[in-house]
Amino acid sequence: MREVVIVGIGSTPFGRHAGTPIEQLAVSAAAQAIVDAGVDRERIGALYLGNFISGPLNGKEVLAGIVADQLGLPNIPCTKVEGACASGGIAFRHAWMAIASGQCDAAIAVGAETMTHATTAQSTAALNCAMDNEHDGPSGLTFPGLFGLAWRVHAQRYGTTRAQVSAVVRKNKRNGLLNPLAQMGAELTDEQIDSSATICDPLQLYDCCPTSDGAAAVVLVARSMLREVTGVPVDILAAIQTRGASRIAGHPDLCSFDATVSAAQRAFQAAGVAAADVDVVELHDCFSIAEVIDSEDLGLIPRGQGAAWAAEGRTAVDGDVAINPSGGLLAKGHPVGATGLGQLYEVVQQLRGTHPNQVPDARIGMTHNLGGTGVACTVSLLRAAS
């Protein structure tokens, strides 16, 4: 396989983009990434677009071709990929594969979603398409419900408390205040979190990510093509995709996702780095307890201690491992199909040393994107160019 580097990034703000068509958000982010890369569009050999629910919510499909058309790209293969909340990460991995395998020398991965125009009933119904509905649908379970189940097991087994989990919420909301792209940064008190509405016991309102619109994109090239571009490169050490159980009851442990565990193990092996080497990670905190579980599944924090580490400040920007300095999904927002590429946008900035909430001396960065009830996962490891 050939070595691949990221040379360009682009993103819209995450939040409300009322009235802006999804393809225009995607094109804005992609155009930024192409300009940032300084790549000749004629050299781009493939486009992958991550999107989850533009069909049900916008009545729009074939977005990959529509976006390429508006970008003035050549007659290249343009492919939309879907893996629920991991759609963006999957698009990135496919773009990486196209170059690593020698199919082309440059590729672009774009992720986009618009959700805020829909009613809660419409977006809930669309998001619930990410479940194995034959098995889990009849119970009336929802995605917050899945993480309510997980939280209860984590609390019982490890003694995780509301106050410890609130430390995750407060950290990510505070980080979001420093990120100009974030939808909902805030300085919150424990009392505000404690008194917010209960969504799915024990999950409360501030434990849940908002509904968002947005798009993000990255341009990748083969290392051998670096002299043809001007963007500041970041090395891709690993780009892994895995599958987990498709139904809730398929998970042997409700507070661990097999797909994350195996993706992280394969990524560390492929990259030749250890979990202790990771300086910064953007991981899939769709709910506060998800950050706790993800950080343990990724091997960054010992099992059962994820929430305690947050409470002790060890996951802050200046902590042992900086988790979600962007604000994460909780504060930055979660435009589903764009999220995985938004994470890459953030980590590339960290490794270039240009992030508005910079982790000091960040050298190794990680992204983690989880889809459905843990059925799809991508993990990438990136390294600052030496």
Add this chain to the structure above:
Amino acid sequence: MSETLVFPSLPMVRCARCGRIDTSMRSVCAGCLSSDLRPEPVAGVGRVVSFTTIRRAPTQFRDQAPYDVVVVDLDAGLRVTGRLAADSRRPEIGSRVHAIRAERADTLFMVSEQA
């Protein structure tokens, strides 16, 4: 009479070729890909793995909210997702439960009286 005979069974399937027992919503056995799957009623008794209360429900269940979803480890060795009956006692992790209704993946559980 044992409770396994009193309460409804869950409608699982058994693979006639390799013997694997699994849920019925499938066309082939995930163990050996045989399509020779035979109905296999499984006792609807087990223990609560976890539970949560859904307060913001999908549209088709909105009139039923709030309601409890439970994940149950059946004594037969299968794990299933189901609903807790509205008039059930409150569960804890590890509570014994039994099914009072079971159709395909639609299972309604009740917390059992302590032995």
